[in-house]
Amino acid sequence: MNDTQTSVYRADENGYFGEFGGAILPPFLAGPMAEVAAAYEAARQDPAFEEELQSLLSKYVGRPSLLYFAENLTRELGGAKVYLKREDLNHTGAHKINHTLGEALLAKRMGKKKVIAETGAGQHGVALATAAALVGLDCEIHMGAIDVEKQHPNVVRMELLGAKVVPVERGGRSLKEAVDSAFEVYAAAPDEYLFAIGSVVGPHPFPTMVRDFQSVVGREARAQILEAEGRLPDALVACVGGGSNAMGLFDAFLPDDSVRIIGVEPAGEGLGTERHAATMTLGRVGDLHGMHTKVLFDESGEPAPVHSIGSGIDYPGVGPQHAHLEQIGRAEYVSVTDDEALDAFQLLTRTEGIIPALESSHAIAHVVKLAPTLSPESIVIANLSGRGDKDVDFVAERLRRA
Numbered sequence: 001m002n003d004t005q006t007s008v009y010r011a012d013e014n015g016y017f018g019e020f021g022g023a024i025l026p027p028f029l030a031g032p033m034a035e036v037a038a039a040y041e042a043a044r045q046d047p048a049f050e051e052e053l054q055s056l057l058s059k060y061v062g063r064p065s066l067l068y069f070a071e072n073l074t075r076e077l078g079g080a081k082v083y084l085k086r087e088d089l090n091h092t093g094a095h096k097i098n099h100t101l102g103e104a105l106l107a108k109r110m111g112k113k114k115v116i117a118e119t120g121a122g123q124h125g126v127a128l129a130t131a132a133a134l135v136g137l138d139c140e141i142h143m144g145a146i147d148v149e150k151q152h153p154n155v156v157r158m159e160l161l162g163a164k165v166v167p168v169e170r171g172g173r174s175l176k177e178a179v180d181s182a183f184e185v186y187a188a189a190p191d192e193y194l195f196a197i198g199s200v201v202g203p204h205p206f207p208t209m210v211r212d213f214q215s216v217v218g219r220e221a222r223a224q225i226l227e228a229e230g231r232l233p234d235a236l237v238a239c240v241g242g243g244s245n246a247m248g249l250f251d252a253f254l255p256d257d258s259v260r261i262i263g264v265e266p267a268g269e270g271l272g273t274e275r276h277a278a279t280m281t282l283g284r285v286g287d288l289h290g291m292h293t294k295v296l297f298d299e300s301g302e303p304a305p306v307h308s309i310g311s312g313i314d315y316p317g318v319g320p321q322h323a324h325l326e327q328i329g330r331a332e333y334v335s336v337t338d339d340e341a342l343d344a345f346q347l348l349t350r351t352e353g354i355i356p357a358l359e360s361s362h363a364i365a366h367v368v369k370l371a372p373t374l375s376p377e378s379i380v381i382a383n384l385s386g387r388g389d390k391d392v393d394f395v396a397e398r399l400r401r402a
């Protein structure tokens with residue numbers, strides 16, 4: 001990689017990827033966020049930090065995760081060879097632990113005693129509570145009161161892990177209010193907490209930092225496919241909510257122009273309805289949660305209510321680097337519906353005996369469309385971002401109703 005190639009894929013010192021990103025914050029938070037950026041920059045260059053993180057990733061998370069050749073699925077689809085990057089096999093069952101451990105280590109290094117975050121379905125909350133338990137930090141998770149009821153098992157998990165779960169009763173009692181509530185607590189005492197964002201979103205340095213923590217996924221996959229096949233893949237496919245598992249897989253392959261890079265968004269009940277979360281496909285450029293990116297707005301200019309069957313990917317924004325990769329033509333973004341994701345969930349479960357998360361099923365659903373259009377010599381790697389045990393009751397109920 002030469003310097004010009006590298007810089008296209010790295011944020012500038014203000015956190016911009018081309019026109020997207022930045023740290024769009026009120027003045028009283030600009031200082032604390034700049035401190036996080038400086039602390040991360042120092043940590044990144046400190047071999048001891050990198051060593052501690054790598055050690056936890058191998059000894060605690062169980063990395064490297066497998067790159068599995070899905071031979072039955074390949075035969076069923078009749079086209080490209082399909083490989084799955086098995087992030088579902090990580091401790092806690094998804095990719096999120098890769099970056100929450102990094103965030104917890106950074107908080108400890110900064111001398112913070114607490115991490116704080118909001119959570120929707122509870123997956124980020126559980127991953128952060130896990131990392132906090134391990135590293136020895138207090139953890140406070142804000143969650144809409146409706147989600148507290150709907151996602152009861154994740155609330156129990158967080159509490160067992162020692163986290164304080166704060167139900168948010170105001171307004172729509174959902175994720176949006178949880179973000180505001182967590183943010184207010186943080187803003188009142190920014191020195192006490194690290195606000196641990198759950199994806200490659202929010203103000204600089206989070207889009208860069210969370211990507212870096214997740215980039216182990218792509219580094220492993222690149223080495224594993226070279227070992228297995230002696231060459232690079234033809235395409236990468238990953239689901240995109242905020243976009244962390246996708247950036248994690250994509251990052252190591254960005255300079256490899258022969259590798260097609262495809263992000264898959266939730267089309268929900270259809271792009272023609274109001275029930276989707278296809279930000280890259282239908283969003284417009286604006287500001288959300290401290291970043292300049294693509295956003296789904298409603299008519300009044302507020303972030304739109306969004307929907308996906310995958311509760312971890314129903315977000316009205318997207319990581320700024322994705323908006324940039326699309327703009328420079330390095331990555332493509334497509335969408336699949338709830339029904340297509342459900343079909344893919346069942347297909348992978350039946351053909352390979354692997355139950356994928358409904359989020360990850362979006363990536364598989366696109367592979368179902370893509371693989372048959374490619375020759376049998378082609379290679380596709382899909383990121384299996386998480387396991388689907390959390391989704392089996394919902395899927396069973398939905399199939400019974402269908």
Ligand SMILES: *Cc1c(COP(=O)(O)O)cnc(C)c1O
Nearest residue numbers: 199241242243244245312359386
């Ligand atoms: C949270 C989650 C996602 C979506 O988050 P990204 O930041 O877009 O990766 C995808 N898959 C699983 C299993 C998740 O838990």
